[in-house]
Amino acid sequence: MVDSLKSTEEKSTISIPYESPTIEQLEDILHGGQLSCNHVDEVWPNLFLGDIAVAQNKSTLKKMGITHILNAAHSKQGSIGDQSYYGEEFVYCGIPAEDSSKFDLSVHFKPASDFIHKALKKKNGKVLVHCIMGVSRSSTLVLAYLMLYHRLTLRSAIQKVIRRRAIYPNRNFLSLLLELDTQLQRKRMLCPIL
Numbered sequence: 001m002v003d004s005l006k007s008t009e010e011k012s013t014i015s016i017p018y019e020s021p022t023i024e025q026l027e028d029i030l031h032g033g034q035l036s037c038n039h040v041d042e043v044w045p046n047l048f049l050g051d052i053a054v055a056q057n058k059s060t061l062k063k064m065g066i067t068h069i070l071n072a073a074h075s076k077q078g079s080i081g082d083q084s085y086y087g088e089e090f091v092y093c094g095i096p097a098e099d100s101s102k103f104d105l106s107v108h109f110k111p112a113s114d115f116i117h118k119a120l121k122k123k124n125g126k127v128l129v130h131c132i133m134g135v136s137r138s139s140t141l142v143l144a145y146l147m148l149y150h151r152l153t154l155r156s157a158i159q160k161v162i163r164r165r166a167i168y169p170n171r172n173f174l175s176l177l178l179e180l181d182t183q184l185q186r187k188r189m190l191c192p193i194l
Contacts, residue, residue, distance in 0.1 A: 020185070021154070023171055023175060026154070026155070026174050027174070030167065030169075033158075033163065033166060037135065040054040040060075040130075043165055046120055046126045047142065048064070048066070048127065049129055049134050049139055049164075050128050051130060052073070055069060055071065055130040056081065058086070061128065065124065065126045067122065067124065067126050068090065068091045068127045069093070070112060070138075070141065071092070071095065072138045073097065073131040074097075093112070095108050095141075099131070099136045099170060102172065104176070105137065105172075105173055105176055106144075108141065109148065109176075109180060110148065112145065116129065116149075117145065129141055136173060139167035140176070143161065144177065146161075147181060147184060148180075151184075154178060
């Protein structure tokens with residue numbers, strides 16, 4: 001009897017390898033969420049995803065209590081904004097990302113996540129992450145943040161965000177997020193405290 005209990009306990013501690021979803025499965029999840037989005041939506045406590053219209057409206061940002069702005073379309077056509085535009089009222093970070101099938105946004109995952117994390121740790125810190133439409137570049141950076149700092153799998157991160165906002169990272173960005181997801185899950189299997 002003791003031996004059978006012991007073997008049952010041993011079996012339950014064996015972890016099943018994490019299997020990343022496919023891009024098609026992720027797209028199915030994305031299509032199952034919110035069908036529309038506002039100019040800005042709070043997708044995580046004090047973390048907002050928005051478009052260029054809200055990002056360029058400083059009075060709205062003040063009313064919302066935004067303290068930090070991460071622009072994933074810095075210096076792109078239609079996107080004005082830099083630290084001098086926002087002055088001392090907001091802390092600004094700009095990433096000149098392209099919403100394309102070739103742009104490597106993954107090099108910005110860690111710095112963008114660090115910016116968001118530090119901002120949210122500040123007293124009354126509120127972050128707006130935006131691009132032009134607020135659905136691809138900016139959402140990709142928010143998903144990376146949730147994966148890196150909140151230990152969510154990519155699937156879980158997407159499910160959290162789409163409860164509040166329609167997002168559609170392009171296929172290139174989804175594949176970069178899948179790579180991050182696989183790396184993080186592998187590391188966590190080897191060392192669970194990561």
